[in-house]
Amino acid sequence: MIFFDSVHEMHSFLSESLDIKRHTLLRCINTQHPASLKAASPQHPNMENEISPEPRDLGRALCIITGASKGFGRTLAFQLSCLLKPRSVLMLVARSAEQLNQLKEDIITLYGGQNKLDIRCVQADLEKKEGVEKTVQAAKETSVSELDHILLINNAASLGDVSRFALTFTDPAEVNRYLSLNVSGALSLTAGVLQAFPHRLSLRRSVVNISSLCALKPFPSWVLYCTGKAARDMMFRVLAEEEPDVRVLSYAPGPLDTDMQLQARRFSGDLQLRRSFSSMFSEGQLLSCETSGAKLMKLLQDNDFQSGAHLDFYEL
Amino acid sequence: MMSSASGFGKALVIITGASKGFGRALALSIAPRLAAGSALILAARSDDLLQQLKADLSRAHPALTLRCAAADLSCQAGVESVIAAITHSDPDIEHLLLFNNAASLGDVSRFCGDFTDVDEVNSYLSLNVSSALCVTAGVLRAVPRRSGLTRVVVNISSLCALRPFPSWVLYCSGKAARDMMFRVLAEEEPELRVLNYAPGPLDTDMQRQARSSSADDALRSSFSVMHAQGQLLTCDQSISKLMQVLLEDKYTSGAHLDFYDL
Numbered sequence: 001m002i003f004f005d006s007v008h009e010m011h012s013f014l015s016e017s018l019d020i021k022r023h024t025l026l027r028c029i030n031t032q033h034p035a036s037l038k039a040a041s042p043q044h045p046n047m048e049n050e051i052s053p054e055p056r057d058l059g060r061a062l063c064i065i066t067g068a069s070k071g072f073g074r075t076l077a078f079q080l081s082c083l084l085k086p087r088s089v090l091m092l093v094a095r096s097a098e099q100l101n102q103l104k105e106d107i108i109t110l111y112g113g114q115n116k117l118d119i120r121c122v123q124a125d126l127e128k129k130e131g132v133e134k135t136v137q138a139a140k141e142t143s144v145s146e147l148d149h150i151l152l153i154n155n156a157a158s159l160g161d162v163s164r165f166a167l168t169f170t171d172p173a174e175v176n177r178y179l180s181l182n183v184s185g186a187l188s189l190t191a192g193v194l195q196a197f198p199h200r201l202s203l204r205r206s207v208v209n210i211s212s213l214c215a216l217k218p219f220p221s222w223v224l225y226c227t228g229k230a231a232r233d234m235m236f237r238v239l240a241e242e243e244p245d246v247r248v249l250s251y252a253p254g255p256l257d258t259d260m261q262l263q264a265r266r267f268s269g270d271l272q273l274r275r276s277f278s279s280m281f282s283e284g285q286l287l288s289c290e291t292s293g294a295k296l297m298k299l300l301q302d303n304d305f306q307s308g309a310h311l312d313f314y315e316l
Numbered sequence: 317m318m319s320s321a322s323g324f325g326k327a328l329v330i331i332t333g334a335s336k337g338f339g340r341a342l343a344l345s346i347a348p349r350l351a352a353g354s355a356l357i358l359a360a361r362s363d364d365l366l367q368q369l370k371a372d373l374s375r376a377h378p379a380l381t382l383r384c385a386a387a388d389l390s391c392q393a394g395v396e397s398v399i400a401a402i403t404h405s406d407p408d409i410e411h412l413l414l415f416n417n418a419a420s421l422g423d424v425s426r427f428c429g430d431f432t433d434v435d436e437v438n439s440y441l442s443l444n445v446s447s448a449l450c451v452t453a454g455v456l457r458a459v460p461r462r463s464g465l466t467r468v469v470v471n472i473s474s475l476c477a478l479r480p481f482p483s484w485v486l487y488c489s490g491k492a493a494r495d496m497m498f499r500v501l502a503e504e505e506p507e508l509r510v511l512n513y514a515p516g517p518l519d520t521d522m523q524r525q526a527r528s529s530s531a532d533d534a535l536r537s538s539f540s541v542m543h544a545q546g547q548l549l550t551c552d553q554s555i556s557k558l559m560q561v562l563l564e565d566k567y568t569s570g571a572h573l574d575f576y577d578l
Contacts, residue, residue, distance in 0.1 A: 166497070167504075179441045183441060184441060215496075222500065223449070223501070226500050227496050227500070229496075230495070234480060237488075239428040
C-alpha cells in the first residue's frame, strides 16, 4: 500500500520507477547465478518474489510488442528482455520512433552487451493498414532458422472517448477508426505474423492479447473500450479453437498506473466510475506495470495456461 | 381494441435487414401487434425487396404507416437515411421498438490466419458493429425519453456471441462486440429496455451459407445434419418466443436470452 502525502511525493515515486526497473533487471540477470538469490532487498521488499528463482527462459525468440513506447508495453519490453535467450529479436512497435529509440537505449544501457538481443524499433500506426503491413513485413525480415519461439504481444490499444455515452456515437467513421486500431489491427497483425511463421515442429508460437475486465463487464461511458475488448477476447478464443498448436492467452492486467489510467480517472463520463478510479489512485490500489507484468512473465514461463483462456491478474 | 398483452399499442418500429430472412419475418409478425396509426420502418440494401414487403404489409395492414429505407448501413449515409425515415413520424406513441437485425456472416470459408487485410475486417465490423451502435444512437436521439413511452432496443445476437466457432472469427467477434455494446447501453440508460436475443439456428440464406461455406469440417457437417434432420427453426418459431419475451417485459435489461433458454 502506497500513500502519497503530496503530488510532489507521487512524482518522486514515479521518477524512481526507472530505478525500480533497473533493480528488477539486475535481480533478473543475477538470478542466472543461484547464489545471488539469497540477497533479499531491504529497499524493495515487494520485488522479492516477482521473478521466478529458476528462470525458464522464453527461448531464442522473435518477440513483438505493440504499443511498446510507454505504459505496460514498455514495462513488458524490459521484463521480456530478461527472459529471451541471446540473439533473440525484440521488435518494439509504436507510433513514436523517438520513444522507441529511447526505450531501446535504456534496455541496452541496463544490459550492456550481456544479453545480445537484437532490438528493432518499428514505427507504425496500427490503426492504419500500412502500419499493420509494415509491422508484418518487419517480422518477415527476421531470419527464422535459429528461432524456437515466436511471441506476439498485442498490447497497443486506446481507451476511446470515455467522456461520452453510447448515445453520442452517431458517426460510424469514429467507431470504425476505434475498431480499426483495437480490433481489426490486432487480428490482421496476428494473422500476418502467424502466416509469416507457419507451424513447424520445434517452433513455439505464442500470442498474447492484453485484455481487461472490460472484456467481461460493461462499464458506463466506456462503450468503445468494452466493445473492443469483448471482440478481441472472442477473436483470440476462435484462434485458439482453430490452431491448437498456437498458445493463445488473453491476459487482463488489472488497473495499471499508466497514462491510460490517468485518462480514465480524469475523463470518464460516468461520475461514479470516475470517482472509483480516483479513489483507487489516491488509495494506492493501482498496480505498477512491473507487478502485473511479472505475473504475465510467469504465465509465459510456466506455459501451462489453457489456450484461449482469459486470465486476470487478480485470479493468479 | 388490442389488449396490451398481445400488442404494443401505437408504436414506432424499426427493423434493419428487413428485406429477407429473420428481419422480413419479424416485420410480418409484428405488424398485427401494432395499433392503427403505428409506423413500421423497414431498412435494408435492396429497395426492390423492401418495396415488395411494403406492398404485402400494406394490403394486410392498411392502418399502418410503412416506410422503406434502402440503405447500406456500413456507411454514414446509410445510417442517416434510416434516421431520416423516422423523423416526422407520429410522436404520440407508447412504444418505440428498434430491431438491430441486419448482419452478415463474413467469409466463413477462411480461418483467423487468413484475415491479413485490415480493410476487409474493418468493412465487416463497420456493418456488423459500428452501424448497430450508430443506428441505435441516432434513433434514440430522434425519439427521446418521455413518460408514457417505452423504448425497446433489441440486438439480434447469437450463440456465437458467447462461444467461439472455428472458421467464424468475424461473426463471433462481431456478435461478442454487439452483446457488450448493448450491455453498456443498458448500464447507461436504465429506463431503456435492452435485449440481446439469440434466435437459434434459423432456416435462412445465412444458414445456407453456413452449411455450404464453413471451412471447419466438423462445423459444416453439424450444420448439414441440422438441416437434413429438420432441426432448423423457422423464423416464425423463433419470433414467437421473442414476441412473448417483449410483451411480458420481464427480462433484465442488457440480458442475453437464447431461444433455447425460453
